[in-house]
Amino acid sequence: MTSSLIETVTGQFPDSVSASHAFRGDQTLVLRPESVLEVARYLKEDPAMQMNLLVDVTAVDYSTFGKSPAPAFFASSGVTVRPSSQIPDKDPWPGPPASARFTVVYHFYSTHHKHRLRLVVPVEESEATLDSLTPLWAGADWLEREVWDMYGIQFSGHPNLKRILMYEEFEGHPLRKDYPVNKRQPLIGPVN
Amino acid sequence: MQKTPSFLTTRLDEAIGWAQKYSIFQYPFVTACCGMEYMATACSHYDIDRFGAGLPRFSPRQADVMFVVGTISHKMAPIMKRIFDQMADPKWVVAFGVCTCTGGFYDNYATVMGIDTIIPVDVYIPGCPPRPEMVLDGLIKLQDKIQDHRASGRRAEHETRPEVFEV
Amino acid sequence: MMLNIGPAHPAMHGIVRIVVDLDGEQIQDADVEIGYLHRGFEKMAEEVDYNGVIPYTDRLNYVSPLINNMGYCMAVEKLIGISVPERCHYIRVILSEISRIGDHLTCVGATAMELGAFTVFLYTIKAREFLWDLVEKVTGARMTVSYCRVGGVKADLPEDFAEPCAEVFKEVRKVLAESDGLLTRNRIFVDRMEGTGVISAETAISYGITGPFLRATGMEYDVRKDSPYSVYDKLPFDVPVGTTGDNMDRYLVRMEEMEQSMQIVEAALLDIPGGAVLVNPETGQPIPAAQMVDLAKMGEIESISGGCAVMGPTLEGSGRAQHASIAVDEKRVAMPAKEDTYGNIEGLMQQFKLVMLGHGLRPPEGEIYFPVEGANGELGFYVVSDGAGRAYRIRVRPPCFAIMSALKELLVGDMIADIIPTFGSVNMIGGELDR
Numbered sequence: 001m002t003s004s005l006i007e008t009v010t011g012q013f014p015d016s017v018s019a020s021h022a023f024r025g026d027q028t029l030v031l032r033p034e035s036v037l038e039v040a041r042y043l044k045e046d047p048a049m050q051m052n053l054l055v056d057v058t059a060v061d062y063s064t065f066g067k068s069p070a071p072a073f074f075a076s077s078g079v080t081v082r083p084s085s086q087i088p089d090k091d092p093w094p095g096p097p098a099s100a101r102f103t104v105v106y107h108f109y110s111t112h113h114k115h116r117l118r119l120v121v122p123v124e125e126s127e128a129t130l131d132s133l134t135p136l137w138a139g140a141d142w143l144e145r146e147v148w149d150m151y152g153i154q155f156s157g158h159p160n161l162k163r164i165l166m167y168e169e170f171e172g173h174p175l176r177k178d179y180p181v182n183k184r185q186p187l188i189g190p191v192n
Numbered sequence: 193m194q195k196t197p198s199f200l201t202t203r204l205d206e207a208i209g210w211a212q213k214y215s216i217f218q219y220p221f222v223t224a225c226c227g228m229e230y231m232a233t234a235c236s237h238y239d240i241d242r243f244g245a246g247l248p249r250f251s252p253r254q255a256d257v258m259f260v261v262g263t264i265s266h267k268m269a270p271i272m273k274r275i276f277d278q279m280a281d282p283k284w285v286v287a288f289g290v291c292t293c294t295g296g297f298y299d300n301y302a303t304v305m306g307i308d309t310i311i312p313v314d315v316y317i318p319g320c321p322p323r324p325e326m327v328l329d330g331l332i333k334l335q336d337k338i339q340d341h342r343a344s345g346r347r348a349e350h351e352t353r354p355e356v357f358e359v
Numbered sequence: 360m361m362l363n364i365g366p367a368h369p370a371m372h373g374i375v376r377i378v379v380d381l382d383g384e385q386i387q388d389a390d391v392e393i394g395y396l397h398r399g400f401e402k403m404a405e406e407v408d409y410n411g412v413i414p415y416t417d418r419l420n421y422v423s424p425l426i427n428n429m430g431y432c433m434a435v436e437k438l439i440g441i442s443v444p445e446r447c448h449y450i451r452v453i454l455s456e457i458s459r460i461g462d463h464l465t466c467v468g469a470t471a472m473e474l475g476a477f478t479v480f481l482y483t484i485k486a487r488e489f490l491w492d493l494v495e496k497v498t499g500a501r502m503t504v505s506y507c508r509v510g511g512v513k514a515d516l517p518e519d520f521a522e523p524c525a526e527v528f529k530e531v532r533k534v535l536a537e538s539d540g541l542l543t544r545n546r547i548f549v550d551r552m553e554g555t556g557v558i559s560a561e562t563a564i565s566y567g568i569t570g571p572f573l574r575a576t577g578m579e580y581d582v583r584k585d586s587p588y589s590v591y592d593k594l595p596f597d598v599p600v601g602t603t604g605d606n607m608d609r610y611l612v613r614m615e616e617m618e619q620s621m622q623i624v625e626a627a628l629l630d631i632p633g634g635a636v637l638v639n640p641e642t643g644q645p646i647p648a649a650q651m652v653d654l655a656k657m658g659e660i661e662s663i664s665g666g667c668a669v670m671g672p673t674l675e676g677s678g679r680a681q682h683a684s685i686a687v688d689e690k691r692v693a694m695p696a697k698e699d700t701y702g703n704i705e706g707l708m709q710q711f712k713l714v715m716l717g718h719g720l721r722p723p724e725g726e727i728y729f730p731v732e733g734a735n736g737e738l739g740f741y742v743v744s745d746g747a748g749r750a751y752r753i754r755v756r757p758p759c760f761a762i763m764s765a766l767k768e769l770l771v772g773d774m775i776a777d778i779i780p781t782f783g784s785v786n787m788i789g790g791e792l793d794r
Contacts, residue, residue: 024437024727052564053580055730056739056756066724066745093725105741107728107756111564111580118728139567142764150401165394165793166302167267174301174402181300181402186266188273189310221367223374223396224790225421228465228502232491235484250369265793268374268395271366297414300399321502 005117008048013039023093028118030097036106036121037131043108043117044136051108051117054133057143059104059123059151062096064177101125102153106133123153132158150175205342212256212282213338214244216331219255219279221272224262226289229321238324243331252278257334263291264304276311282341284314286334288327293318364778366395372469372782373789375763381775389770393763396789404753409435409509409720412753417503419755420791422465423458423734425451425494428507431753433588434729434740435509439722441692446684447511448590449631454497454506455731456620456627460531461490462734462786463571463613463620470610470783471542474551479538486534489527496523499673509720510693511686514676521628528621535617543611552606556769556781559604566768567761570736571612572785576604582732593630596623609784632684655701692720719748735759735786757791 005027006020016035021028031039043051097103100122108117123130132155133140144155145164152173155161163170169187172179184191222230234240234248241247249255252275264272276285287307290296293316295305307313314337317330364377374395380388400419404412416431417424429451436443443451468483491501496517498504506513542548558568560576573580581598583591599615601608677685679696686693690709699706712718724746730739736758743752762785769781 023725024440026727028726053569054567055737056728056741056754058741058754058756060726060743060752065751066747092723095724105726105754107739107741111578111585114585116586116728137567138562138565139761139764142760143567163394165397167394174399179301181399181406184266184301186304187270189269189304224398225418225503228421231465231484232488232501235488236481237485237488263396263398265395265397267397268366271395275367298398298403300402302397302399323501 005049005115009039009043009117012042019094019097021094023091026118027116028120030120030122033121033123033130036119037133037136039119040106040108040133040136048113050110050112052111053109054137054139054143055107055109055116057104057106057133057140057147059102059147059153059175061102061151061175061177063101065096097122102128102151104130104147104153128153129156130154131156134158149173152176206339209339209342213335216243216245216257216335216338217247217249217255218245219250219252219258219275220248220261221258221275222261223264223268224289224291226262226291226321229324229327230259230261230288233324233327238328240328240331243328243335245331252276253280255279256282257284257286259286259288260292260307261288263289263296263298264307265302266304267302269304269307269310272307273310284334284338285311286315286317286330287313288317288330289322290318290320296320362775369473372785373787373792375787375789375792377766377770377778377782379770379775379778384774384776386770386773386775386778389767391763391766394793396793398790398794400755400794401753404750406749408748409722409750412750413507414503414505416755417505418790419757419794420462420733420735420738420788421502422788423455423462424502424504425454425458425506426731426733427738428505429455429589430729430731430733430738431740432507432509433731434727434742435722435750436687437729438725438727438742438744439509439689439692441510441687441689443511443687444684445590446515446632447686449627450512450516450685451507452589452591452594453516453624453627453631454494456623457490457494459734460617460620461487463617464490464531464534466734466783466786467538467610467613470780471538471548473779473783474548476542476545476548479541482534482537486531489530493524493527496520508686508693510689513685514674515681515685517676524624524628528625531617531621535614539614543614549607551777552610552780552784555606555773555777556609556784557603557605558765558769562768563604563765566765568736568765569761570733570758571609571616572736572762574598575601575608575612577602582730582737586730588729588731590627591623594623594626596620596626606780606784651698652701721746721748730756733758733791735762735788735791738791755791755794757794759785759787759792763787763792 006029009029010017010020013035016032016039017029018032019030043049097120102123104121104123106119121130130153132144142164144158145161147153148161149163149165150173167187170185220230232238234246258276258279260272287293291298292307295303304310315330315334317327319326360381362379362381364379366374366376376392378390379386400415403415412431413428416427419427464483464487468480472480494504495501498506558576560578563573563576564578569580577600579598579600584598596619599612601612674697679698682696694713695706695709700710713720722744724744726743728739728741730737738758739756741754742750745751766785770778
């Protein structure tokens with residue numbers, strides 16, 4: 001049962017799936033960006049899958065993965081602390097998928113069969129566009145708006161792609177790793 | 193404007209101050225978690241009504257104290273300013289919770305680090321969230337301020353944040 | 360006519376802007392705008408270390424903070440691949456359910472108040488105060504508790520927890536009975552709540568709605584039953600399910616869920632494996648903590664090694680006696696007992712490696728998703744780690760985000776006065792919606 005979801009989808013779409021793993025029991029598939037809508041439709045409508053609940057759509061910016069800055073504690077001694085994991089892992093994670101800057105992560109759940117699946121889609125910064133899943137799940141509307149707001153990834157076919165958590169006058173996409181935490185753009189009042 | 197204060201005018205100022213401080217009509221500008229402690233203060237256990245401040249007026253035109261409760265983000269700040277401007281004089285502002293006093297621990301792109309950068313504040317009630325006893329203490333301090341506001345002839349000076357912090 | 364129900368409005372639930380298009384009193388169209396409480400949780404979570412995120416998680420769904428704490432800690436524990444001691448699981452479940460009762464009380468009370476039943480609000484907040492007193496006995500704080508840690512909880516339950524808990528539940532049941540009598544068959548309440556804000560199960564699932572909202576439409580999906588975590592599979596409880604999906608059903612589902620949560624807590628208090636007793640096993644004499652520290656600094660450790668100290672109120676319950684039941688055994692994750700930190704070099708090293716900048720709790724590289732049943736639905740944490748002491752990405756899947764995205768469907772077709780009970784039963788918590 002554990003790997004059967006991965007096997008079924010890979011068997012159905014052999015060209016779209018580029019990698020897969022089941023780190024800590026979470027079945028995950030890495031897809032090519034063009035095939036998102038097709039695979040999602042299959043996941044929703046196929047009777048063995050019946051993923052009727054789109055749990056979450058989010059994105060991760062992998063541009064500084066593994067490159068945390070050396071903490072100031074050691075700066076004067078000249079010793080750089082490379083962040084290596086100290087808790088060993090018997091079943092390690094394969095690592096960030098592909099070399100693309102962003103990945104968009106979809107989580108699905110089926111209330112009938114009670115199984116979960118994660119789809120990871122690498123997205124290049126230069127062509128940050130994916131197909132929108134709003135024709136299939138109504139909840140994708142706001143979730144994709146949030147991904148646009150926070151990361152700047154566009155979704156073609158989305159009815160209303162505008163900012164949702166930040167205000168319209170805000171420039172930039174806050175959750176990207178190159179957006180500094182403290183950079184405020186106040187509407188009124190001083191920049192403090 | 194006050195001329196030389198006489199016995200009758202000071203007594204009148206005190207009486208008006210007494211009446212105003214025990215009949216506060218608050219505008220609760222509730223945004224976040226402090227709202228839960230605000231509700232707790234307003235309800236039976238820590239009754240704020242015994243101080244006369246128990247009636248929230250949900251229109252700024254009818255309110256004299258604005259309790260700013262909870263984090264103010266930059267998206268919300270123009271609305272808060274607008275509501276403050278809509279209140280009629282004399283008006284006071286209470287910064288409830290550390291997010292309104294100084295921004296709390298949300299030092300990031302979205303939060304106003306202290307509402308006193310936008311509107312003048314009279315009483316700061318720190319805490320994350322402040323216990324109802326602290327809120328009542330702040331309310332009593334506010335009442336002292338209200339009592340004196342006419343006698344001093346002007347609203348008390350607001351300490352505005354210095355532009356440059358001397359270290 | 361276009362009407363703006365602006366961000367600052369009397370409903371005590373949170374700040375949201377609803378721009379409605381009216382035809383007389385009927386709503387033709389509604390545009391919901393959120394984001395007024397966006398505080399950058401996900402960005403802040405990348406700045407602080409794993410245990411430092413816990414106060415931020417408190418303020419997500421601030422009416423039931425322990426459920427968020429528990430969800431986050433269990434997510435990071437899944438990433439690391441450890442599991443806390445069983446007593447710790449029971450403690451977390453007990454406090455989560457108490458939080459859930461508090462959340463539902465607030466929701467029902469606020470909805471009733473907005474419909475004019477101010478008395479019910481006062482009763483439910485009174486019951487919530489009793490629950491918060493209980494929480495304060497255990498954690499030290501009323502609302503924003505920061506109680507769970509990655510690898511355990513902060514401190515054990517106090518010895519005399521079961522009796523005050525039973526008394527508080529008696530009071531809560533009295534309040535529930537009173538509120539039920541005042542509301543459930545009240546003509547005004549029923550007229551305003553029945554038939555308004557109707558949503559079908561298919562539409563709800565399509566929007567991604569979970570929790571009491573979905574259960575009121577007839578679909579039975581509860582994360583505690585379908586993907587059980589912690590010790591929920593050992594505790595007997597039912598999941599109430601509604602039929603029509605209107606406001607009245609949601610109110611009834613929440614009322615029943617409170618009763619079920621109380622049953623869970625009572626069953627857990629019976630089943631909980633015993634904790635250690637706070638006495639000094641060796642000499643039979645409790646040593647004040649300050650004295651122990653002084654002796655240790657002077658090097659006289661023979662007299663104190665193996666002993667337990669009397670802690671002050673802040674650290675009570677986190678001493679060596681309770682350490683085995685509240686924290687996992689893994690040295691790279693959980694802080695040592697205070698007696699060990701001051702008493703022997705291994706404890707000091709463990710504390711140093713976990714606290715100092717540059718070291719810290721470092722899970723292996725990976726990504727996981729862990730869902731728990733929040734008060735509004737499936738609260739999920741998606742954590743990506745690159746092996747450093749800080750999380751690389753933490754995503755919160757907020758349950759009321761999905762419900763608010765469906766608010767337009769709920770409102771269109773109803774009258775403007777129906778916005779109040781519908782919005783009340785959505786139980787929108789700004790901290791969770793906007794993060």
